[in-house]
Amino acid sequence: MSFNGYGFYLSSTAALLYCSYFTHNVVAWMKIKPFFTGDHPSFSPRYCKAVQWVFLTTLAMTIPALIFEIFNNFRFFNNYSTLYQKVRPYEALMRDPWWLFSCLTLFHVIRKSYSLNFFKLIWRSPRFGIMLLAIFLAIIFTITDILSSIISGLSGTDG
């Protein structure tokens, strides 16, 4: 290690990163909440209720998993255990589905309420194109990240 406590530094900043993943999903919920609750929901009441329940419950269930990952990260970068390497490929499952769902919901609701087709909407408001492009880039990066932690020899270090 380059200096004493480098592993500790890496892991404590990574802990902030995990908290930020969770905050990102909370932000995603805050953005799409008006479409599912309130006076004029955009979907049928039954669907709204189901989405609200499933979204919030599963999001709450990621908290223990993220705490476990923070702990695991400390153990890994301070040379105690290599369990982190085994859990690492599944990390995307506990941070990505929620914000993907909310981005696609946002896109769907706007497309429906302005009754425009896919390309027309992007043509009228290019920022939706940028949003979709960013989603695809994020998915590609996530896949690359998972591959680099599964295939040994693809990255210089393990984990």
Next chain:
Amino acid sequence: MAPTTFSIRQGPIVFPHYRRDRPTFGDWRDVHNTESYIVEGWGEGFMFGALLMMIIITVVNMRRGILLHKVILLEVSGKFAGDDCCLPLLTA
């Protein structure tokens, strides 16, 4: 400039063997591969710039009294601090 012991082109030729004799515990400084240093340097540079731009875009779009904007700023700041890109500031 200090002479480097390891050739810059060593990567693909030896790559299944130059490590794996012991676990590196994620420490890219431990594998003594010049390419790891370069990739890490570029990666942290991109990360620093991207997150800085994201913070700037968030701040210029903020309005008074909206909780969502504050939470987004909190999240982006958390990512900024969390991505090890402030490391050069510490080790300089």
